[in-house]
Amino acid sequence: MAYIDFMSVVHKSTSRDYLARVNDPDFPKAKAAEMAKKWAFDYWDGDRRINYGGYRYMEGRWEKVAKAMADHYGLKAGDKVLDVGAGKGFLMFDFTKVVPGIEIYGLDISQYAIDDSKEEIRDRITHGSATDLPFEDNEFDFVYSLNTLHNLHCYDLDKALREMERVGKGNKYVCVESYRNEVEKANLLYWQVTCEAFNTPEEWTWWFENCGYTGDHSFIYFE
Structure with a gap:
């Protein structure tokens, strides 16, 4: 199990006003979270103060992530790949561009997505x-x-990690939100609207080991 960062190139391209997010007069944090956790229009395409504010396909945005993963894991035509939490499938689509002939599948809790x-x-x-x-x-x-996976309560996080291990015969990769200090912890609490598992890197490592997860991982930090 190794730490491999494929996600910073996307995560760090977004600017965030943490205080504005948590203090918004129209969508205070509790209200925004309640709306977001329905995983419907408000979460994906509603007001930016709730979550994405319009989650649309952008040419090249996810292609760089797909290429980095494909190169690292040596993915090729005919390989069967699963995206757990695929959302609108933008990364899935870019995988088909980077590796023509790949068999890509996804799963998501949001029928809207x-x-x-x-x-x-x-x-x-x-x-x-x-x-x-x-x-x-x-x-x-x-x-x-x-x-x-950080959107799951502990009892479901356990199941999800074990399920990833069960269906994967080869390489696996997980990226989740985390924090290393009090500033990052506060920023995470301010910005997130769906997170349920608030863990330090050490705590995430505990989860991986105790659930039998053998794949690679990385963390998203709100610096």
Whole structure:
């Protein structure tokens, strides 16, 4: 299990006003979180003060992440890959551009996201939960989950990590939110609207080891 950062190139491209997020008069934090956790229009395409404020495909944004992962894990045509928490499938689509012939599948809890996903891969995204993946043991050559598992309570986080391990016969990769100091902890608390697992890197390592997760990982920090 290694620490490999594929996500900073995307995460650090966004500017954030943490105090404005938590003190907003129209969408105070509790209200924003309640709306976001329905995983519907407000979460993806509603007001930016709730979450994404319009999650649209941007040419090249996810392609660099797909290429970095494909190169690192040696993915090739015919390999079967699963995205746990695929959302609108933008990264899935960019995988098909970077590795023509790859068999890419996804799963997401949001039916809204699936209905509004990239048309080219929409039929490859299954509606469901990371805690109960509807796939066979050792079915995938590569399984990854980006910015998803920190949205689970501890009892579901345990199940999800074990499910990723079960369906993946090869490489796996997880990226989750974390914090290393009180500043990053405060920023995370201010910015997030769906996070349930607030863990330091050491605590995340504990989770990985105790759930039998053998894949790679990285963390998103709100500096």
